[in-house]
Amino acid sequence: MQINTRVIAIANQKGGVGKTTTVVNLAAALSKMKRTVLVIDLDPQANATTGLGLQPQEGVSLYPCLLGTQQIADMIQPxxxxxLNVIPSEVNLSGSEIDxxxxxxxxQIVRNVLQAIRDANVFDYILLDCPPSLGILMTSTLAxxxxxxxxMQAEYYALEGLGVMQNLIERLKANGANPALELNGILMTMFDGRTRxxxxxxxxxxxxxGDKVFETMIPRNIRTSxxxxxxQPVVFYDPSCRGAEAYRDFAKEFARRNPTRSAEADTEETK
Ligand SMILES: Nc1ncnc2c1ncn2[C@@H]1O[C@H](COP(=O)(O)OP(=O)(O)O)[C@@H](O)[C@H]1O
Ligand SMILES: [Mg+2]
Structure with missing residues (x-):
């Protein structure tokens, strides 16, 4: 069976819950498992871009593709x-709400822009780092x-935030914008097992x-921050720290739940 590129949006309307850290380290750990990964940074703050060692550059992002002035393939940076490749963010992306x-x-605009890389089918995973908002760009990204x-961070009101995301998924399915959309999973981040x-x-x-929650939990860890x-992603910066170890475990669990054709080529070393 032909398995195509999996496009996963990492989203939560709350800021500071570990979205970008998860994108950067999941991508890095998957790339070490010989999965081909494209990160698309959609947050004008560009934290995923800099976290992968690149500097934002005007005119190199998804923004010109949304406007139709660039081809998406030309925006992909090593x-x-x-x-591991990235389409960086730039500050102009914040203007896309108005555009x-x-x-x-x-x-449908983000879906249409991504179609060319879906069709090329060279990536196992495309990971979309969403901004902390419920704006048009984020909604179009989820579509x-x-x-x-x-x-999500284990704290008060965390469940309310999850309710908002679930509601959004249901609405995007019901109104036809993305009938196949699913909650891929919930990852507990900055977990501190010592606190009640x-x-x-x-x-x-x-x-x-239930089993929508990944078994792996990411501990609060200084090296990760x-x-x-x-x-650098922590999985390369300090591969032996607890944060790196947790993100490697998470990547294995994620790959198991989201198999791509590369799973067939898995050796003991990459499992
Ligand atoms: N497991 C962790 N342990 C310690 N600090 C973390 C961890 N995950 C994220 N952080 C820190 O928390 C802050 C918010 O994380 P970030 O990934 O930028 O969240 P978001 O993208 O949701 O806004 C950052 O300063 C980041 O370095
Ligand atoms: Mg972020």
């Missing part, structure tokens, strides 16, 4: 890492994805969402 607002095709991965709050919230989320200032 990173210092094998199998898209008037367009009748606004909900383009096969699944949504929601990182973390363990209580994690238990409650599992209660509600330091790595971006060195422009």
């Amino acid at each position: 990173t210092p890492y094998e199998n 898209l607002a008037q367009r009748p095709d606004r909900l 383009a994805a096969d699944g949504i991965l929601v990182p 709050l973390s363990t209580d919230v994690a238990a409650e989320v599992r209660n509600h969402f 330091e790595a971006p200032s060195f422009g």
